[in-house]
Amino acid sequence: MNLFSLKDAEAFVATGKKEFRHSRETLLTPGARDCLTEAGIKVVFDASAAPAPAASPSAPAATKAGGGSPGEFERLFNSPEARSLKEQICDIGRRLWMREYTDGNGGNISCRLGNYFICTPTGVSKGFLKPEMLCLVDMAGNQLAGTWKRTSEINTHMAIYSVVPEAKAVVHAHPVHATAYAIAGLEPPPCLIPEIEVFVGRVPVAPYRTPGSAEMAEVISPLAPKHQSIMMGNHGLICWGTSVEDAYFKMEITDAYCRTLVVASHLPSNRTSIPGDKLQELLDLKKKLGLPDSREGLKPEQLCGCDPWEMISDRPKACATTAQPAGPDTSKLTNAELEGLVQAVTNQILETLQKQKS
Ligand SMILES: [Zn+2]
Known part of the structure; x- marks a missing residue:
């Protein structure tokens, strides 16, 4: 039996054909079926169709990668280990929703199952998941089992x-x-x-x-x-x-x-914080617990950066090293430096305008 995955479906859509014929020998994943129908392609069951669909170069690769066949994926997806993980995902989905961490169909959850992954479907509130809604995918995100379409x-x-x-x-x-x-x-x-x-x-x-x-x-x-x-x-x-x-x-x-x-940040405050040497003690404790920390190797005086209260005030100064959005990074400037910069640019513009007038 051949598995026809979402990737294969996308390749088929790119061929411009309007009809997809498959026999019992070809198993369409739910993601592949959705992809074809969303592209307006008619999916036709034809017992005499060739087992391998025209545009399925990656289907054997997908099965080879994990060494599985559609039947094996189904067995894996219904194994006791998978059932337990599905229950855990549904439980955490409920907790996300109860704590208002998700809205509408927002959020998604996944976990490893050997070389594969179980994940939540798209378009479903995480508060009301059922094990049968979950999906099995490979590392490339191809859906291998489950009748609901995997998260986008x-x-x-x-x-x-x-x-x-x-x-x-x-x-x-x-x-x-x-x-x-x-x-x-x-x-x-x-x-x-x-x-x-x-x-x-x-x-x-x-x-x-x-x-x-x-x-x-x-x-x-x-x-x-x-x-x-x-x-x-x-x-x-x-x-x-x-x-x-x-x-x-x-x-x-x-x-x-x-x-x-x-x-x-809304309270009157004495602006107390954990001193760097005390944070170091916490990080030592963390190390003992076997939990790595990205700040390992920093000196105690480097751990807290600037006053954390400055960073939760109305006009926060970001003084920790963060992944910054693209564009000039002015977040590390103090308000005075920023005003100075604005003033310098304004002066330059005024100077240029005056030169043009004279
Ligand atoms: Zn999101």
Whole structure:
């Protein structure tokens, strides 16, 4: 039996043919079927059709890569291990929705199953997932089993799995407070609460890219080896973990931290923070727990950067090293420096105008 995947369907669409004929020997993945019908191609079952469809160069490759056949994929997808992972994904989906981390059909969850991945379908509220809605995909994002179409953001998950072997699960959602930081383009400051320092660490901001695009994957993958929780600029938050629940915990801790900062920024404050040497103690504790941290090797005086309260004020100064959006980086300038720069540019313009007049 031949597997006809989403990639094959896309190749078939590119041929411009209007009808796709297949026999019982060809198994269409749900993603492939959707792709064909969405492109207006008539899918016809024809017992006499050739077993291998015209445009399926990658189908055997997909099966060869994992050494599986459609029957084997079905068996794997219905194995006790897969059933347990599906239950975990549905449980975490409910928790995401209950905590208002997802809205509408937003968010997605995936986890490793051997060389393959189980992921959530597209177009479904994460609060009401059922195990039978989940999908099996390969590393290229091709759907191998499951009757619902896989999430369109699977690429971004793969960007993490491909560079972090210890990542067993990925959770992406739009928790309001972390997303507020993501749209402000601000990395939450360090040295205010131990919990995030020990269990998450720095949360960098990746620049905005179209959700699900190859460009999105490109900006996430360099950050993933050192960061389990990553802000997706003007979008949301993505976290990886050693289990589905661990990935979810990273999200919960990150959002709780951002929410606390938002509330604290409205209070009159003595602007207290965790000193660098005390943060070092937390990082030592983290090391003992076997949790890596991107700040390893920094001196205590380098750990907190500038006053974290400056970074949660009305006009924050980003003084930690973050993945900056494209364009000139003026975020590291103080307000006085920024005003000076604006003044210098204004003076230059006025000078030029005066020269033109005279
Ligand atoms: Zn999203």
